[in-house]
Amino acid sequence: MGCDGGTIPKRHELVKGPKKVEKVDKNAELAAKWKYCALSQEKLKRPIVACELGRLYNKDAIIEYLLDKSAERPNTEVVAHIRSLKDVKELNLTDNPAWEGERRNIKGDCYEDMHLAMFICPVVGLEMSGKHKFFFLQTCGCVFSERALREVKTVICHKCGDPFQEEDLVVLNGTKEEVETLQKAMEERRSKAKTAKKSKKSKDTKVSKTQDSAESCKLPQNPSESKSASENGEGSSGSSSDSAPGPSTSGESLKTLKATAGPFTGSKRSIQDMKDKSEAFKSLFTSHSSAKRTKDQTSNWVTHTPYHF
Template identity: 60%
Template sequence: MGCDGGTIPKRHELVKGPKKVEKVDKNAEIVARWYYCTLSQEKLTKPIVACELGRLYNKDAVIEFLLDKSPEKPHADSAAHIKSMKNVIEMNLSDNPAWAGDKGNTKGDKYDDQCSQFICPVVGLEMNGRHRFCVLRRCGCVFSERALKEIKTDVCHKCAAAFHEDDLILLNGDKQEVEGLRRKMDERRLKAKMEKKSKKPKAAVSVSQPDQVEDSLASSEAPDAKNNQPRDKINFVSSSKATADASSASFERATTSSSAIVKRPMPCSDEKSEAYKSIFTSHSSAKRTKDQSSNWVTHTAYYF
């Protein structure tokens, strides 16, 4: 069973000590951050986007993440702060002319130094994780931190768009830098909410303006001090008088022109003959006595 034949056991063979903490390979961690998508764990291919915390994603993976409404999403913790496509920045990257693509070392007979696909357009440093890179939140252009320190300007070196220091987002920073970016992100979103709330009262004021117009119209109809009539009504009366005079003149012309037409006089009721009056049931000849009327009633009680 061991420990026989004169063997002497050592302490680590008899006593179980604490397990050693597994150390993460720094090179593997750099490759995972700078060469692979945080959500899909696939290689980064254009179009590439960055969140407000400086993490890199494939744009297709972010869209699929937002469309997926299932409660258990893969890697949901790493992208929980992304609520819409407005929360990500599409990166304007500069290609590296020395990058040969995936076909550069097919045989495996030479050392692969992880040549990066993108570089800094100002200094020429490769975006491979060994150098710190920043992205501008407004235009999406990517530069190395060394280039921004050496050439200090308020205008983008690539697209000439103005920016501030708050628009700079450090890519793949450490924990403290990510916490600082998270605080800035929360402040920006809170400020945007406050601006939306401040715009709502302005909309209410614009809606109340038609009421003010109606009040002004009502004040214009206020009675005049001399005539005790509204000003608008006085103008309306004067215009109505003019239209009345014009209509009366036209009516007189029409009556004079139609005077030539002969109209037949309506016969008076006293001049009607007895034969004409006997047609109607109201005539005395149409009335019958009780002996002549029948015992049963119809809609016309004149049938025997």
């Protein structure tokens, strides 16, 4: 095929060998993990949060995901384990004084070092670019390098002073083996929380049942006891008929009190019917016979205009 100009084809031009495996650029991979959000693939900006598996996110992206989980997103499997904002921790990061940000290179005429990290370790000063291992504390959210935790061994946070344990340390952007161990620890922690919640509910139900049983024990169980109590109540109410009846009097005692009270109880008694009052006293009221007038004595009302001339 061709070769009419004295060219000799080589073997790699005629025989196609196996395709070479494309290698991922390590610098690009590190930049994708440490400078961009794992969910929205946007640049990390404060406030920055981390999940229990050590991935970095923008807090705004997590809130949008929790508000609308049905929306189509490219990396939903990365945040499948996040149920609420309690499953993430806002990080307390230390800014890198050598990083000037994007304001310096607005026009694009300056050199921008892509390997320069935005944050550093507050103890040792190592850059958080992925070349060194970093941890964050689930108690306070402070971030430190592995070298700082190894060289300065303490149980108190170097930055805020809060106490912590080794179980509170979570590696950021760890390897597959480290992510698997973190996932197992997360599942164990959540299962323990569920069992504790169930035991608390069972205890609450037991306490309510004991209270109900105690209240039922206070009430009379036998009908003979209730009858004797009612008879005693009637006898006491009958003996104290002279005194004013209280709210605890029974129906029969009220009937006896009404019978002995007289015909004037429950209705208005006229003053003219009182025999102990004199006629002069009775004549002061309009119900007296002297105050009554005949039809001839009563005057007719005549309507007129209210104007006076």
